[in-house]
Amino acid sequence: MTDSKMPLPRHAVIREVGLRDGLQSIATVVPTERKCAWLRDAVAAGQTEIEVGSFVPPRLLPQMADTAQVLAYAKTLPGLFASVLVPNLRGAEQALEGEADLMILPLSASHAHSLANLRKTPDEVVAELGRIRAARDASGRKTLIEGGVGTAFGCTIQGPVEPSEVLRLMQALLDAGADRVSLADTVGYADPASVSRLFEQALRLAGERLFCGHFHDTRGLALANVHAALLLGIHRFDASLAGIGGCPHAPGASGNAATEDLAFMLAAMGIDTGLDIAALLALRERVAGWIAGEPTHGALWRAGLPKTFRAVATA
Amino acid sequence: MTDSKMPLPRHAVIREVGLRDGLQSIATVVPTERKCAWLRDAVAAGQTEIEVGSFVPPRLLPQMADTAQVLAYAKTLPGLFASVLVPNLRGAEQALEGEADLMILPLSASHAHSLANLRKTPDEVVAELGRIRAARDASGRKTLIEGGVGTAFGCTIQGPVEPSEVLRLMQALLDAGADRVSLADTVGYADPASVSRLFEQALRLAGERLFCGHFHDTRGLALANVHAALLLGIHRFDASLAGIGGCPHAPGASGNAATEDLAFMLAAMGIDTGLDIAALLALRERVAGWIAGEPTHGALWRAGLPKTFRAVATA
Numbered sequence: 234m235t236d237s238k239m240p241l242p243r244h245a246v247i248r249e250v251g252l253r254d255g256l257q258s259i260a261t262v263v264p265t266e267r268k269c270a271w272l273r274d275a276v277a278a279g280q281t282e283i284e285v286g287s288f289v290p291p292r293l294l295p296q297m298a299d300t301a302q303v304l305a306y307a308k309t310l311p312g313l314f315a316s317v318l319v320p321n322l323r324g325a326e327q328a329l330e331g332e333a334d335l336m337i338l339p340l341s342a343s344h345a346h347s348l349a350n351l352r353k354t355p356d357e358v359v360a361e362l363g364r365i366r367a368a369r370d371a372s373g374r375k376t377l378i379e380g381g382v383g384t385a386f387g388c389t390i391q392g393p394v395e396p397s398e399v400l401r402l403m404q405a406l407l408d409a410g411a412d413r414v415s416l417a418d419t420v421g422y423a424d425p426a427s428v429s430r431l432f433e434q435a436l437r438l439a440g441e442r443l444f445c446g447h448f449h450d451t452r453g454l455a456l457a458n459v460h461a462a463l464l465l466g467i468h469r470f471d472a473s474l475a476g477i478g479g480c481p482h483a484p485g486a487s488g489n490a491a492t493e494d495l496a497f498m499l500a501a502m503g504i505d506t507g508l509d510i511a512a513l514l515a516l517r518e519r520v521a522g523w524i525a526g527e528p529t530h531g532a533l534w535r536a537g538l539p540k541t542f543r544a545v546a547t548a
Numbered sequence: 549m550t551d552s553k554m555p556l557p558r559h560a561v562i563r564e565v566g567l568r569d570g571l572q573s574i575a576t577v578v579p580t581e582r583k584c585a586w587l588r589d590a591v592a593a594g595q596t597e598i599e600v601g602s603f604v605p606p607r608l609l610p611q612m613a614d615t616a617q618v619l620a621y622a623k624t625l626p627g628l629f630a631s632v633l634v635p636n637l638r639g640a641e642q643a644l645e646g647e648a649d650l651m652i653l654p655l656s657a658s659h660a661h662s663l664a665n666l667r668k669t670p671d672e673v674v675a676e677l678g679r680i681r682a683a684r685d686a687s688g689r690k691t692l693i694e695g696g697v698g699t700a701f702g703c704t705i706q707g708p709v710e711p712s713e714v715l716r717l718m719q720a721l722l723d724a725g726a727d728r729v730s731l732a733d734t735v736g737y738a739d740p741a742s743v744s745r746l747f748e749q750a751l752r753l754a755g756e757r758l759f760c761g762h763f764h765d766t767r768g769l770a771l772a773n774v775h776a777a778l779l780l781g782i783h784r785f786d787a788s789l790a791g792i793g794g795c796p797h798a799p800g801a802s803g804n805a806a807t808e809d810l811a812f813m814l815a816a817m818g819i820d821t822g823l824d825i826a827a828l829l830a831l832r833e834r835v836a837g838w839i840a841g842e843p844t845h846g847a848l849w850r851a852g853l854p855k856t857f858r859a860v861a862t863a
Contacts (some may be wrong), residue, residue, distance in 0.1 A: 387856040422854045424816035425775045426556065451845030452854070453809045454816075456772040460740045464779075475709030487847055494768045501739035501769075523630065532802055539767070540739045543701040 242468035244505045245451065247495055248282040249275055251473035251520070252303070252487055256296050257287060259527040265299040266376060267523050269306045271516070272313070275474075278512035283307065284337070284471070293500060304331040309365055316379070320351065325365040328480030340406065341419070342399045343388030343497050352508045357468055366410025374435045379404030379413040379444060383440045385431060387422035394396045396431050413444035417471075418458065418496045421451020421487075424459035432465050447471040448490050449479060455490035456498055463504070475517050476530030491531030493517055497538070510538060557783035559820045563760060564590055566835070567618070568599040568633055569804055570792035571611050573844045574622055582838050584621045584758040584833065587628070590789075593827035597629045598622065599652070600784070603639030635666065640680040644689045648718070652694040653677050654720065656734070657714045658703030659660040674720040681725025684795055692758060694728040695721030697699055700746060702737035711746050715753055726739070728759035732786075733773065736766020736802075740776035747780050762786040763805050764794060765845065770805035770811055787808060790832050791845030806846030812853070824851060 256263055285307045305313035316335035319325045328336040341347035347355050356388040361497030362380055385399045403414050435443050446462045448455040459470050472495045478488030496508045514534055521529050571578055600622045601615030616647050622630035631650035632642045655673040662670050677695055689731050700714045705730040718729050719731035759778045763770040774785050787810045793803030811823045829849055
């Protein structure tokens with residue numbers, strides 16, 4: 234299933250989603266100035282792509298109520314590619330207004346999950362993407378549109394999600410005007426074999442427009458799943474500092490792949506991410522202090538970098 | 549680095565090392581009858597290979613003082629292939645006396661680690677293996693001899709360990725009479741790329757006599773490292789229930805790959821292990837109760853099996 238001719242990517246990007254996927258999943262509301270400090274320190278640590286928030290109604294997610302201000306601050310940070318999550322056209326209009334570099338419309342390939350979480354069928358979400366594309370084109374803004382196909386490996390409500398349905402919806406998003414698409418294991422159901430199979434098919438369909446992999450570490454397989462995707466040439470992954478975030482259906486379970494652990498794995502493998510891992514660990518400690526009492530995850534912060542790390546990273 | 553022509557193994561074995569690597573690393577001394585209950589329940593859950601203890605002097609590791617009794621009990625369990633760790637000829641004589649199915653002589657490829665932990669150079673350990681082989685052959689016992697090459701990916705004391713030295717020592721162990729050899733990332737320094745490189749070379753050298761991979765999860769990469777080895781056809785991995793064990797040089801860090809998480813990953817990938825994961829999780833809970841207060845690890849016990857699991861496992 235993997236291709237021996239395909240070398241590992243030489244470069245990879247970790248897209249930070251802690252400020253969105255992470256903070257929206259916990260009770261603590263992190264003040265705007267701390268979010269901005271997080272962004273500033275993340276950029277100083279070498280992070281170049283950050284999902285800074287979500288344009289959802291504040292009554293649904295008060296943690297995300299300041300997304301417009303956080304995005305405005307992100308726009309002042311040189312070299313930062315700032316993305317936001319948008320659940321619908323209304324959110325997309327705010328993203329366009331704020332000149333986000335990228336807006337991500339989540340679609341759940343599980344019909345049951347889609348109805349429960351978005352109150353729309355997946356195909357209604359595809360239609361919404363078409364409207365968002367029209368609005369973007371009419372606005373003259375450069376904001377890119379990503380269709381994020383979630384529950385791509387199964388769903389806590391519906392159970393199995395057919396890969397053929399995932400791929401059909403991915404194609405539909407591209408046909409409706411998505412600039413990019415991504416695949417998310419929203420609930421931690423993926424394994425390296427299913428990642429290898431689905432990403433291989435998705436690559437055949439979307440090519441370079443397949444932009445990102447998003448793996449939750451609910452069952453401890455996030456980094457193994459990243460490895461399976463890396464072997465296919467996928468080189469952009471969502472992750473959250475301290476592994477915060479996660480699925481409300483699995484209380485106490487880990488959230489996203491931990492940024493710092495993934496950064497370590499990639500660097501140890503000789504894949505350049507441009508990240509300063511010591512700076513990421515320092516930022517992790519700061520953020521963990523802000524959200525004291527909330528579950529955090531990851532292994533590197535406890536064990537520290539290997540004595541061999543510098544030698545490996547510069548080899 | 550991976551071979552596209554090589555399908556994933558159809559079967560794999562998880563060798564349980566919780567009773568040895570796990571229990572020797574913690575302060576709690578688990579009574580003999582509980583160790584025997586662990587063995588019985590592990591076999592009932594489908595485990596077929598278990599490292600039951602270590603024939604080291606009781607004054608060094610009181611947790612392992614009952615290894616002869618535990619081995620004797622293990623021998624009564626039908627279908628169980630019982631291994632023990634032996635640090636030297638004296639330990640090997642006890643393993644032969646107890647008719648262990650396999651004895652594992654650890655060798656540290658890091659000279660500094662070898663001197664600090666075994667008070668022998670690696671080549672002195674190779675010579676000891678030669679004496680153990682002679683003793684085994686003279687005894688008429690069927691106990692197999694495995695040379696376990698540890699700190700194969702680097703060392704907390706010495707730092708880098710050259711792959712060429714790892715391979716030289718592996719060859720020397722085979723030449724001295726080892727029936728099998730294995731590679732261990734004793735301190736959690738390995739990554740999927742270094743695993744892929746070293747196991748590929750080791751396979752070329754040892755073929756089917758390369759018996760097992762042993763990955764510590766100190767920095768969260770154990771399952772990604774297993775995945776890299778699986779892609780080369782390696783199909784036996786050490787793991788410990790609840791991920792207990794670990795390296796005294798990284799306090800608080802995770803220990804071995806967690807048996808139950810690895811069992812889940814393999815099953816989800818369609819690789820048969822013969823293990824009943826629900827039974828493993830029940831045993832995990834029991835063992836965690838016996839060692840209350842000691843750090844335990846792993847993700848599956850918290851999140852539970854996916855709703856899709858049965859469908860995947862029987863696909």
